[in-house]
Amino acid sequence: MRISFRRYLGSMRWFHIPAAAGFALVGYQQYRHIRDRERRKLQTQTPEELVIPSWQVTLLKQLPTRSLSRVAGMLTDITLPIWLRWAAFSAYAWAFKCNMEEAEVEDITCYESFGKFFTRHLKDGARVIDKDHDLVSPADGQILCFGAVCDDKIEQVKGINYSLSTFFGPDSEIVKYCRNSSANGHVNSPTKNGACVDKCLYHCVIYLSPGDYHRFHSPTEWKIQYRRHFPGTLMSVSPLALKFVRGLFAYNERVNLRGEWKHGLFSMTAVGAYNVGSIKINFDSDLATNLPGSFTEGVFKDFHYAKSSVSSVGVGRGENIGEFNFGSTIVLLFEAPTDFNFTVDLGQKIKYGQAIGTSGLQ
Template sequence: MCQGSLKQQKQKGPVRSAAGKWLQFPQLALRRRLGQLSCMSRSTVRLRSWPLSILYYILPFGALKPLAKVGWRPTSRVTIYKSIPTRLLSRAWGRLNQVDLPNWLRKPIFRLYIWTFGVNMKEAAIEDLQHYRNLGEFFRRKLKPQVRPVCDSHCVISPADGKILHFGRVKNCEVEQVKGVTYSLETFLGPRNWTENLSTNRNEDDPGTYQDALVTKEGNELFHCVVYLAPGDYHCFHSPTDWRVAHRRHFPGSLMSVNPGVARWIKELFCHNERVVLSGEWTHGFFSLTAVGATNVGSIRIYFDKELRTNNPRYSKGTYNDFSYVTNNNQEGVSMRKGEHLGEFNLGSTIVLLFEAPRDFTFNLKAGQKIRFGEPLGTM
């Protein structure tokens, strides 16, 4: 009896083990699959895991959460978004914008855009929608001169229509793109070798921090202001003050959305995106205006700079291109008057002002408020 029971137990043991392995088969298969993925290159792993990751974020009720039990981790939303070929898509969108629309289709298309983004066509220099041959011309429409009076009593005005994302003093060499999300001042502006074109710089012998080196006069501090242009806003931008532009630095980069929601989501978004930094001086010292590109904003145009080409495939990310406006024939650079036309975007984007001013300079703004070109930013 004892020997028989032992044989039965030995015979039953493998059956239970095989059944257990059979029940665990999907889990083991997934583990083997994940093990194979771990041996692949990062780009291959990212490509292979994308479909599951996208489904993970789209499907309701955490349908794919059980996969986490076997070691699978979804690719982060930020990584997926950064990997989208936004430069290529923006170039394609730019070409589509230049395609002339037939006369019968212009009004329906433009009216849909006006309704979607709340465009006020009563302010446009030309209100007749039939006049605009394509989307590009409509985006770059001009305004009637009288609808944007330039404030004469304040030294700095808003360069464009938009929303104030953030403003204030620059602290610890960092700037806020939205509340609680910062980026490095040096990463944003790049190496400080362009200051040789500036006439005043008291910090050459002992520059200190990057921020200190930009402040050229005793008793001054560095201030910043971020203006976001929505798709329905006026897309031209103007000179925010009387100043001279000495240098241009173009950073090729990504063209991710600069919507405030995305700006809260991606740290150093403005440093990743393509941008054009114009640097120079005003009456109180250092002054710069940076036009930051965004999705479908493949073209940043500076009216006085015919050499500038943005979202060009021959420029690679992570580099920058310098151009000096100070020459033997023009020692002053490019002089700009307050309110003068400076450039334009296609669709919407962001402008970042960084400037030196006396400590008593104060912004008359609220974060999130709407502002129009010509309205004052602050007082001294």
């Protein structure tokens, strides 16, 4: 069969399109090209090559994220009219996949503000607290990293580390612990019955997305003796941001609770993030985060519960400790025997109360 291209071309009808539509089409094609190119670049570069230089981090730290987060906090506390609540909270729940069936109050029109919606309580029995393992997740979220700590370094994401001394402060008990450890991070520590056990320092980082349950709980039975508050910046702590900014957790505002559990030293740190200026600790009414003019780099505020009327705070497994206003990160750092075994995977979604790991030494 023969086709007459001349006849075909001659029958074509040409028409004009608006210039704006043409530019939009060209712009969209260019955007797709750049997006695909950057995606291929991310896949081929090493973690070290992705980290942005220090001068760019300095510029990021100059952004008014603390002020903007305070404004966001004020907006989330505004009482919404009932007619607006259903549309606003339904859209948010759909966008971030919030499971309202497990909320203590399922009717979203009963939440007066976004702040109340973010910090909603769960129904009794919505989470099962594991009792067969030493350590459970303190929050709903995603496991970003975990493992043993050696040479004063802790993992941020795979291939990117940062210093414990910058995260906890140079004179922290945790930093002193690392200085006294051997090259492989082991310390020969006595147990309560006097026997010496080879131990190590471990860490686990859990990221809370905007759609996750925003309260955090005790991951084990322990005694909280001390609080250190770093009024820092408020940059995003999303998994993507962690690939580009080394030591991001050490820049952001954070509250470190330190004490002891059955295996020795135990630490739990709530790290703030952009739009998360508020970190609340239930038993600590003196703590106030993201206050105007409170940020001076490298400066922190200590509080010893043992020297106050509160004394040390004993908390049980699964007990509610505090809350974020939007979603952020929990960093666990703890001493445990060298046979401690993590039961989670990188990137795993986890619910509070689910097992993180355990030791054979009980």
